[in-house]
Amino acid sequence: MALSSESVRRVAVLGGGSFGTAIANIIATNGHRARLWIRDEARAQECRETRCNRQYLPNYQLHSDLAFCSDLAQCVEGCDLVVIAIPSKSFREVAEQVSGLLKPGTIVVSTTKGIEIGSFTLMSQILEQELQDVKIGVLSGPNFAAEIVNNQYTASVVASEHQEVLELIPGVFSSGTFRVYSNPDRYGVELAGALKNIYAIITGMAAALGCGQNTLAMILTRSLAEMSRFANCLGADTMTFLGLAGVGDLILTCTSDMSRNYRAGYAVGKGQSLDQAVSDIGQAVEGVNTLKTVKHKADELGVYMPLVQALYAVLFMQQNIESIIQQLMTGEANTDVEYDR
Ligand SMILES: NC(=O)C1=CN([C@@H]2O[C@H](COP(=O)(O)OP(=O)(O)OC[C@H]3O[C@@H](n4cnc5c(N)ncnc54)[C@H](O)[C@@H]3O)[C@@H](O)[C@H]2O)C=CC1
Numbered sequence: 001m002a003l004s005s006e007s008v009r010r011v012a013v014l015g016g017g018s019f020g021t022a023i024a025n026i027i028a029t030n031g032h033r034a035r036l037w038i039r040d041e042a043r044a045q046e047c048r049e050t051r052c053n054r055q056y057l058p059n060y061q062l063h064s065d066l067a068f069c070s071d072l073a074q075c076v077e078g079c080d081l082v083v084i085a086i087p088s089k090s091f092r093e094v095a096e097q098v099s100g101l102l103k104p105g106t107i108v109v110s111t112t113k114g115i116e117i118g119s120f121t122l123m124s125q126i127l128e129q130e131l132q133d134v135k136i137g138v139l140s141g142p143n144f145a146a147e148i149v150n151n152q153y154t155a156s157v158v159a160s161e162h163q164e165v166l167e168l169i170p171g172v173f174s175s176g177t178f179r180v181y182s183n184p185d186r187y188g189v190e191l192a193g194a195l196k197n198i199y200a201i202i203t204g205m206a207a208a209l210g211c212g213q214n215t216l217a218m219i220l221t222r223s224l225a226e227m228s229r230f231a232n233c234l235g236a237d238t239m240t241f242l243g244l245a246g247v248g249d250l251i252l253t254c255t256s257d258m259s260r261n262y263r264a265g266y267a268v269g270k271g272q273s274l275d276q277a278v279s280d281i282g283q284a285v286e287g288v289n290t291l292k293t294v295k296h297k298a299d300e301l302g303v304y305m306p307l308v309q310a311l312y313a314v315l316f317m318q319q320n321i322e323s324i325i326q327q328l329m330t331g332e333a334n335t336d337v338e339y340d341r
């Protein structure tokens with residue numbers, strides 16, 4: 001059904017990688033005026049000519065109305081909504097660049113699943129620090145970019161303390177194949193999206209070592225317990241971790257080699273160095289920095305996170321994987337379910 005002219009939104013999506021492209025394509029397909037910011041003009045021009053982002057989503061034809069823009073100021077000019085899909089290590093730099101370019105009241109939504117290294121700042125908190133007079137939200141869920149552009153059914157979660165954001169985003173993003181739920185727990189939704197990447201590295205490594213389905217089920221369940229315990233200490237709502245942004249994305253990312261984090265873990269499990277594995281993947285592998293920052297935060301807060309400690313020991317302390325697994329399996333027995341009843 002065609003949108004009325006009042007409901008057509010001008011939307012800028014910042015980040016011409018896999019997820020930015022997939023999200024911008026949904027928005028354009030839904031009839032909104034979507035512009036995708038790709039900072040390199042040669043790549044933007046290639047996308048205009050081929051209607052394909054060959055580097056990140058080869059073989060997918062993008063919507064004919066999706067515009068590609070290499071000038072950031074032009075891209076965000078007049079937009080009601082700005083979506084940011086930039087890897088966490090460059091997120092603040094882009095937030096600084098966009099600061100001052102947005103009209104008052106713009107809705108700014110982060111889709112980035114990472115934590116700033118050193119400061120333990122989530123991406124929406126960076127937006128709070130860098131942007132004035134905007135309404136902030138996050139989007140997170142089980143959402144492989146390649147499946148989204150291929151119209152596979154999925155759902156995601158928008159989280160914000162602004163009712164306007166919770167109401168507007170489902171209207172702009174939802175389609176017959178992409179459903180958006182809402183949650184007021186912005187911190188929990190965002191933290192869940194970042195944390196699950198750590199456990200995807202672990203399950204990728206476990207797969208490389210030949211682990212079976214019993215092992216996978218155990219790791220997934222203990223990962224959920226560990227994520228929730230950490231989130232609870234930081235003030236997030238543990239129920240958020242039972243939703244799409246928590247258990248939904250954990251299952252997706254930890255069970256599929258479409259996940260870059262899973263693939264990095266698999267490569268290390270097969271004996272490759274972490275640096276080589278990340279470099280071969282050639283795209284964002286957020287879990288590596290998230291692991292470092294979460295390990296240090298857990299130590300500081302005294303939160304029990306045996307899987308995080310084990311992965312850190314393997315990746316950054318040259319510990320032998322088999323001996324770490326032995327320690328995990330023979331550690332002091334603990335309670336299974338820790339949630340309040
Ligand atoms: N790919 C996926 O399926 C999903 C990814 N995400 C999250 O989205 C975020 C972005 O991931 P992807 O798009 O997959 O990464 P990607 O590696 O595919 O693309 C990243 C893009 O950001 C651009 N970029 C990097 N630094 C920049 C800077 N300083 N200025 C301008 N552009 C810059 C790169 O040129 C590239 O186009 C990550 O946090 C990821 O966890 C979330 C859901 C799904």
Ligand SMILES: O=C(CO)COP(=O)(O)O
Pocket residue numbers: 113141142143144145197200249252253258259260261262284285286
């Ligand atoms: O977050 C994702 C899907 O929801 C993508 O996971 P990777 O970054 O591990 O590819």
